[in-house]
Amino acid sequence: MFQNLIQVDRESDKPIFRQLADQLIEQIREGVLPAETKLPGTRKLADLWGLHRKTVIAAIDELVLGGWLETLPGRGTYVAAKIEILPADFQKEKTVGNWATLPKVPDTLSRKLRLTTEKFRLDDGLPDPRLAPSAELLRAYKTAMNQGNIFLKYAYGETLGNSFLREVLAEYLNSSRGMKISKDQILITRGVTQALYLFIQGFVKQGQKVAVPELNWESANVNFIHHGAQLIKVKIDEEGLDTDHLEELCKVNDISVLYITPHHQYPTTVIMPAYRRVKLIQLARQYGFYVFEDDYDYDFHYSSHPLMPLASAEHGDYVFYTGSFTKAISPVFRVGYLVAHNDQVDLLARIRRLVDRQGDTILELAISELMQLGLIQRSLKKNKRIYEQRRDYFSSLLESELSSVLSFKKPEGGMSVWGLFDEKIDIPELSQKAHLNDLYFQDGAQFDASGQKINATRMGFASSNESEIEQSVEILKRLIRI
Template sequence: MLPFKSLIALDKSAQTAVFLQLAGQIRQLIGEGVLPTGQKLPGTRQLADLLKLHRKTVIAAYDELLAEGWLEARAGSGTFVAGQLPLVLPKPIDKRNDGQKGPAEPGYSFVRRAHLARPLLLMNDGLRLDDGFPDIRMAPMDELARAYRSYFQWGNPQQHFGYGDPKGNRLLREELSVFLNETRALQTTPDNILLVRGSIMGIHLASTLLLEPGQSAVVGETNWSGANMNFWQTGANLLTVPVDEHGMDVEALADICGRRSVRLVYVTPHHHYPTTVTMPPDRRLRLLQLSRQHGFAILEDDYDYEFHYLRRPILPLASADPHGMVIYVGSLSKSVAPAFRIGYVVAPEAVIDELARLRRIIDRQGDTMLEFAVGQLFRNGDLRRHLKKAHLAYAARCQHFCSLLENELNGVVQFAKPEGGLAVWARFDPNIDLKELAGKARREGLTFADGLAHNPPGQSLNSTRLGFASSTETELEQSVALMRKLTRG
């Protein structure tokens, strides 16, 4: 006989009637398989004695379960778990319990990976000096809406709404190939391009393809945490090299390569993240030379190439790479709006083919309608016109914001005016608690990051990125005035 006395625990002081508690616990034992179908239950008198209950309480519980179909009575034999258990239907929503939540923790174990605990900075209402986002108010929404409508009027509906190429919409890949070849001196065809949902998906796929547990990836110190998370996720060893006013120290990288095998080097040479500095041509050429010499892949993240203000943009590493050592990643999210989840990976065809196979097991294909619409914006010139307009606006905002920082926060913030990009790397006075300041500002209606995500292990840079592109000049003035008030009283 099963140990019913230890399996069933009743609370006679509870509001729920004892016979209902007993019925519920027997029902649970059946549902969990502790009481299998066909199992004979103790007689009512026997179970009452075991549980110190009145026999009528047990009879009432059995009657409840018999009526629900969980038990069946066999004349002259006793009471058994039913051979055909009742269908368990979801309970109707009780609007009086709207505040109730589902379970916070599962009944099974899983590993919480510390490297995935990355702060989330949302675009709240009010003033913001964000991580370096575009101004979504400038996005070509009317043009995009027209392009969306044309999708429903063009070609074969079966082709539109069925499964497509995991590499992405052909029209957009064709247009991107032309655009990248013209503006960045790349040498691509559509077959060299994989469309992804933002550059971080491209980084995830590339790191999954290239890195095995125990292999080494090298990044700058400090670096974008989103990229670091993907490298850690593969089980790779993440090594860091110093970053100075010219970007990654490639001679420090050469020293590492002389001592151990390196599989991948991740760089943001156009505007290093987070410090915004630009890597000069001599370091770029040296990095490419090291790549060929030691056989490591270069993952070049060119997240905001379109926005360079002091001179013509320096061409990407990928434009000077005839040997196929560079995987080039870019995004339209920083060019248009974060909700445009379109990024791209440029690489040799064999790499693109394999990345597309990896992409299929996490995301069968991208947003075909959005990709087509953006392809149309490229084809008819709307997107190029938007980028030119945005470039002029962001250059003016950069100049204005840097003047505000210099005039209003001199002594509080140190910075070097960026050559391009959408943010300023700001180093705060050591006497200012940046986390506390960010909290005070948020309560006053200004959102900016506290910079903790940029700190290397064991260090406090007391620095953060202050994005200027998503704010008008008036909003920038209000933001700096509030920061001045909070830091100087």
């Protein structure tokens, strides 16, 4: 019995004593070696398996330590008496039970994670990593790691986020966005997605109605639906969210939350004018719903001065404001923020602690140093000029090369163009062909929450230089065969 019990692979990287131990455990689990089975002595096992006795002893000691075997003085080594293995027939019967079946992924979570691997990119509107303040961030990161009280830096920190970063960020938001907040009104998150998730956990109940633009960020829609909310679609037009339509919906629906990107409406990039912003705040007061304001690329506005966020107005405690450093640095650095009333932030921090004890303290310290020194602000200012030039060049190429099949409005801000293609252009097919030609090009399906199957998509220009933009447009033109 014992002679054929073990198969040793001498070519394996796993130590032989570990192979012995693992295989013996498997034999015990399968009932081949029942409880209280006596094992031959280590010298006998070594002879049976053709191994050095010390190797066998090491495996046996490992199993004794783990409780699989027990050594009885003067009697030998046995499979532990307390190990009870269910009969094989019972095990086989239970494998068809519900507990053994793999979970079915809900349709809302079945989205594919599409990574950008192509040489050329007309992406969702991402920054150019070549323009990120990488050297400055590296120096700040080293400083954060090595200077000051390392016992404090390397210990657990505040769930709210690093206090210094929240203080510097409050000053920045107050000066750049006309807000009037303190650091206690800021929760540092791992990006906007986590901020939205925490908000839903704290303030949206299952079955409640949430208003979203009919064209919207897919991740926001999925987040709400996954938590059991009912989406109410609000029309959008050339001025962003249609507040008159929102008012009509409020009259017949008990709306609890409005998710909105007013500064550069996602995905169409249009800016909500002041009169609609005023009406939106009035509707929130009148009907008592929360406003979740996602200001994902506020810093990149090219026409005069950007409009102030909804959160900069006097609104009580029903506007939640979120943003991140994705556009300022890179998506790889997962640092964002959520601004709300002190008590609301406190609640969300407590919820965050259940799944994420704290953020990356060292990274947060590094970013706070860059902000205090004004390096991120200067980088934003420099990059904004570059992105504006790229926007102008991209727009001119679209107009000169693709105007017969594409209509668009040059965006006043942001990092992408919203393009409406002629009906004869099959965007999903064009997207697949672009991929085969080393060009990342979205098919637009993820933006349409209305089910209208619009023939439009976002085309990011910021992550490409002018040469890359030119080649990207040339690939599109060649594929469309204009």
